[in-house]
Amino acid sequence: MTTLNTNNPYALRFLLNETVYAFEIAKKDEEPNQEPLAEVSPAYQFLGGNKNQILYIINNSKHEYFSTAAHDAFSKTINALGLSMEDIAVLNVGNYPPVLYFDQICTYFDPRKVILAGASPTQLALNGLLLNDPTTLNNIRVLYTFSFEEMLTDIEKKKTFWQQVKTL
Numbered sequence: 089m090t091t092l093n094t095n096n097p098y099a100l101r102f103l104l105n106e107t108v109y110a111f112e113i114a115k116k117d118e119e120p121n122q123e124p125l126a127e128v129s130p131a132y133q134f135l136g137g138n139k140n141q142i143l144y145i146i147n148n149s150k151h152e153y154f155s156t157a158a159h160d161a162f163s164k165t166i167n168a169l170g171l172s173m174e175d176i177a178v179l180n181v182g183n184y185p186p187v188l189y190f191d192q193i194c195t196y197f198d199p200r201k202v203i204l205a206g207a208s209p210t211q212l213a214l215n216g217l218l219l220n221d222p223t224t225l226n227n228i229r230v231l232y233t234f235s236f237e238e239m240l241t242d243i244e245k246k247k248t249f250w251q252q253v254k255t256l
Contacts, residue, residue, distance in 0.1 A: 132196055133183075137174035143199040146235060147207040149182035158236040165236075169253070181207050189213050194228060201256055202228055205249075206235025220252050231256050 135153050144162075148154065154162055166176060177197055181188055190212040194202075209217040209232055217223065217232040224230070231252055239246040 132179055132193070134197075135173070135178040135180075136176045138177035138197060138199075140171065140175040141198055141200040142171070142176040143193075143197050143202045144176060144178045144205055145193070145202060145207040145212070146178060146180050146205050147182045147211065148180055148235070148237070151180075153178055153180050154236060157240055161240060162236050165250075165253070181211060187211060187213060190225075194226070199228055202230045203253065203256070204230070204232040206233075206238065220248050222252055222256055229256050 146153065148158075151158075153159065162178075163173075166172065177199075179193065179197070188211060193212065204212070204217070209215065214225075214230075217230065220231070220233050222229060222231045233249050233252060234242075234245045239249055
């Protein structure tokens with residue numbers, strides 16, 4: 089078989105019957121048709137049902153949420169507050185990028201109360217939060233406190249947390 093070489097456009101049309109490249113050339117005076125991109129809200133993996141709009145934000149990169157002992161202490165705490173796992177949401181920021189935005193998290197969860205239990209306010213781009221000093225941000229009650237892992241080993245931290253969370 090011999091090789092066919094041609095530059096004749098009419099001959100090429102018979103030899104190549106499949107589209108090799110298809111593109112559209114925009115005229116100089118036409119604007120490209122661009123639709124605005126929709127803002128995508130991040131999705132978060134969390135524990136609980138969030139029915140009462142109470143959000144616990146923790147930072148534990150060693151476990152999915154809590155160690156066994158910390159989960160037991162957490163369960164006892166929410167039960168003592170008259171809540172269940174369906175009432176609250178637990179977000180572990182230990183498995184997310186170094187900086188998350190509190191506003192985005194609040195847009196997603198729509199919380200009435202937020203407890204930062206071991207999660208650093210700076211990781212959430214929050215400034216001015218004092219440890220165990222409840223405050224209100226954008227009509228949301230916020231408490232920055234110790235992690236449940238810390239409270240397991242220090243009774244004073246547990247007592248301080250309990251006094252503050254009851255009044256939240």
